[in-house]
Amino acid sequence: MEELLRGIFSLSYWDVLADMHGLLAMLLLILFGTALILYFSLSKFAQAARWLKYTLTALALNLIAVDIMGLYIYGAYRASEGPRTLLKSVPETAWLHEIVFEHKEMLAYAPWLMIVVALVIVLALGERLQSREFRFLRMIVLFSILVALLYVLTIAGEAVLVTKAAPLR
Amino acid sequence: MSLQTIHATLFAAATSLNAFWILNIMKEASPAVKAFLGFYPVTGPLLGLYIASILVFLVSLVLIRNVPVTQTGAFMKFAGWYFMLSVIVFFFGVFPPVYVPIVEWMVSS
Numbered sequence: 001m002e003e004l005l006r007g008i009f010s011l012s013y014w015d016v017l018a019d020m021h022g023l024l025a026m027l028l029l030i031l032f033g034t035a036l037i038l039y040f041s042l043s044k045f046a047q048a049a050r051w052l053k054y055t056l057t058a059l060a061l062n063l064i065a066v067d068i069m070g071l072y073i074y075g076a077y078r079a080s081e082g083p084r085t086l087l088k089s090v091p092e093t094a095w096l097h098e099i100v101f102e103h104k105e106m107l108a109y110a111p112w113l114m115i116v117v118a119l120v121i122v123l124a125l126g127e128r129l130q131s132r133e134f135r136f137l138r139m140i141v142l143f144s145i146l147v148a149l150l151y152v153l154t155i156a157g158e159a160v161l162v163t164k165a166a167p168l169r
Numbered sequence: 170m171s172l173q174t175i176h177a178t179l180f181a182a183a184t185s186l187n188a189f190w191i192l193n194i195m196k197e198a199s200p201a202v203k204a205f206l207g208f209y210p211v212t213g214p215l216l217g218l219y220i221a222s223i224l225v226f227l228v229s230l231v232l233i234r235n236v237p238v239t240q241t242g243a244f245m246k247f248a249g250w251y252f253m254l255s256v257i258v259f260f261f262g263v264f265p266p267v268y269v270p271i272v273e274w275m276v277s278s
Contacts, residue, residue: 067219071212071215071216071219074212074215075211075212078211078212078213098265099264099265099266102263102265103263103264103265105215106189106190106193106215106218106263107259107260107263109186109189109218109219109222109259109263110186110256110259110260113182113185113186113226114182114256116178116182117178117179117182117252120170120174120175120178121175121178123170124170124171124172124174124175125175136245136246136249137175137245137249140179140249140252140253143253143256144256147256147257151260
């Protein structure tokens with residue numbers, strides 16, 4: 001136990017922030033799962049639209065928090081002694097920054113915006129979302145949740161590739 | 170919240186996504202754009218790119234929200250497809266093997 005505590009307390013500031021960033025990203029997966037279950041339960045129980053609204057709100061806030069934290073950590077990644085310098089110094093790992101990390105940092109702009117779009121639709125329509133009249137908008141809600149999830153999974157995969165080669169310390 | 174707000178949000182989000190990848194290409198092709206977006210040296214131009222794209226979202230949302238055409242069902246279909254197409258294009262628009270050749274072509278011409 002003592003060894004564990006010593007290890008945890010010896011983590012650097014950037015280590016802790018990077019771990020929190022990953023923790024928030026994992027929380028996203030639970031919220032995406034909840035949102036999908038609630039979406040497919042819209043016609044099953046009366047409160048589904050209301051709970052979908054709450055879940056999408058939490059999802060949007062979580063995505064914005066992950067982005068803000070990511071932008072803050074990005075400063076340390078770009079520092080002269082940071083992982084970017086390490087990756088670019090070796091030709092075998094340069095692609096991890098130039099392709100993988102560049103894509104990851106920019107792709108992260110889309111998911112929060114897509115979830116905000118889904119949230120606005122659910123907020124405006126509420127229980128009317130189930131009606132046949134709004135079938136097209138219902139499809140956009142599903143599209144936004146599914147594609148945002150795919151983008152988050154892509155970003156997570158790219159992050160693992162980069163941090164395996166050059167972790168933030 | 171009205172249907173008009175939904176339609177305007179779809180349009181503004183799509184425009185913001187397109188602004189992001191277009192601005193990214195412009196920043197790679199033009200040192201002046203890169204310097205403008207890189208006002209905060211710690212994060213480089215990425216922060217400027219995020220802020221500029223969020224501004225595009227907010228400004229286009231405010232501008233389009235009061236335009237009468239956004240109330241129609243036809244605009245809903247247009248904005249919906251524009252949004253979904255922009256989301257897909259965005260994935261490739263920010264992928265270096267796709268945008269780097271475009272930047273190189275722009276710089277060489």
